[in-house]
Amino acid sequence: SSSPSSAVLQTLFQYINDHQNEFVQRLGEWVAVKSDSSNQALWGEVRKSLNMTSDRIQAMGGQVEFAEVGTKQLPNGESVALPPVILAQFKRDPSKPTVCFYGHTDVQPAKKEDGWSTDPYTLTEINGNLYGRGATDNKGPVLAWLHAVETYQGTKQEMPVNIKIIVEGMEEVGSDGLAELIRQRNDSFFSDVDYIVISDNVWVSRHPALTYGTRGSSYFFVEVEGPKLDLHSGVFGGSIQEPMTDLIALLGSLLDNTGKILVPGLNDAVAPLTEEEKKLYEDIHFDLDEMKKTAGVKRFLQDNKEGILMARWRYPSLSIHGIEGAFSDPGSKTVIPRRVIGKFSIRQVPNMEPAVVETQVKKHLEEVFAKQKSPNTLKVTTTVGAKPWMANVNDVPYVAGRKAVKAVFGEEPELIREGSTIPIANNFQEVTGKSTMMLPISGHDDGEHSQNEKISRYNFIEGTKLFAAFFHELAQLQKDS
Ligand SMILES: NCC(=O)N[C@@H](Cc1c[nH]cn1)C(=O)O
Ligand SMILES: [Zn+2]
Ligand SMILES: [Zn+2]
Secondary structure, eight states: OOOHHHHHHHHHHHHHHHTHHHHHHHHHHHHTSOOBTTOGGGHHHHHHHHHHHHHHHHHTTOEEEEEOOOEEEOTTSOEEEOOOEEEEEOOOOTTSOEEEEEEEOOBOOOOGGGTOSSOTTSOEEETTEEESTTTTTTHHHHHHHHHHHHHHHHTTOOOSSEEEEEEESOGGGTOTTHHHHHHHTTTTTTTTOOEEEEOOSBOSSSSOEEEEEEOEEEEEEEEEEOSSSOEEHHHHTTTSOOHHHHHHHHHHTSBOTTSOBOSTTGGGGSOOOOHHHHHHHHTSOOOHHHHHHHHTOSOOSSSSHHHHHHHHHTSOEEEEEEEETSOOSSSOOOEEOSEEEEEEEEEEOTTOOHHHHHHHHHHHHHHHHHHHTOSSEEEEEEEEEEOOEEOOTTSHHHHHHHHHHHHHHSSOOEEEEESSOOTTHHHIIIIIOOEEEEOOOBOTTSOTTSTTOEEEHHHHHHHHHHHHHHHHHHHHHHHHO
16 A cells, blocks of 8 residues: 555655575575574674574664673583673664564585585575574574664664664573573663563464463483493493493483473473364365475374474473484494483473473483393483473564555464474563564474574574564554554
8 A cells, every 4th residue: 555654655665676696695604603502612603692682682772781690510610701792772762662673694504515506605595495503593584683773874764663682592402591681680781671672583384473481491411320431342242231222221211202202390380272263273274285295204193283393382391402422423433432411402391390390300210220220320401491481472473463464465464383493582572571482484394403404594684674664563553652
């Protein structure tokens, strides 16, 4: 239509179309930084990615504070300073609502030899897709937010909302120190924030979506230690209890072949399924066969859309990620590893409590270990401990989000939940009491954490328009109320 509102949006959208190559080039510069937070040796790169974010914000006239969030104790006992968290803001107009967006510039590990088709740290465009580690999780969306702000400046239109920004570099390993920072700044940085918005998750189909729930997560390390050094299996095999044998028994006791978690009591807390909730799954677009192809699996544990969505969104899951200390190179080595650490995580759903889950898992592992009658020692430790998060889809930002999706994509958004975890989401809501929403721009087949992670040029650019439109719609709602 030709309303003043749509004229504003058209001007913004035109600017974004005209500057898309510049925006993509900038994403390439960001992806080139190996900001893998799981590897402490790369925290310098994490800091570099935060500096680049800060430079961009300052170039637009924003004020940046690098908030220190303490130290992390390494397994060798040494304490190292954590990368800081960016708290940024632009000049404030008290008559306008204040939106604070949160994102992260750290990434999951990636090596070309893991099976990437292109170099993970060289953003490569193939058939409209921009491949690179962090392209979609979460550098692309963070840049899209900044480009949306830049678009208002570039078109000389007044920002319709006040902007605050939080960007961290430790999200992928559990957001160390951030929960405490939120508590400390609740009466200062957060006092004038109206809405917190996160864009760190994916749609479930080609249709745009708003997300109203994420699962929580606890990460477990199960260490079994035996001999004082690795031993020859021809000499000691058969006469000692091997740490790896104990560990396999422990890991094998965690879930069955239907995906059911076998830790006693763990499933009891899960919120019961109501008829009303059941109906919600029917209307979600989700192509089971396409998903099978994307993931390269022969079948899922559930045989219908509803079952798969429920397994992803509203039931807990347990995944085994790796064994540190085990021989894992190509070739054969006839060794008995002296110490092995199994790593697994449990995704948690309403009404589960990470602290309760941790107690249940530890008790279960100790019981299984006792049955092993092993002379080895067992140690179980945990990290992350993130609660699930749920929002009210009638809150103001969801109303604005719906309008913005309609303006950019010409359709209503799907209301979805997310199987992965934004560790800090629940803290934002519980500590600040501010309405927290998730507004994803990443595609259902972007392969977060996988080989060949990507964001499509379409999602990156239309996503930038979505954020620009979101600011506009949020301000319109305030004016209309
Ligand atoms: N894009 C969000 C994301 O991938 N978050 C991580 C956070 C996490 C959970 N446990 C350890 N890290 C995720 O795996 O969900
Ligand atoms: Zn992420
Ligand atoms: Zn991630």
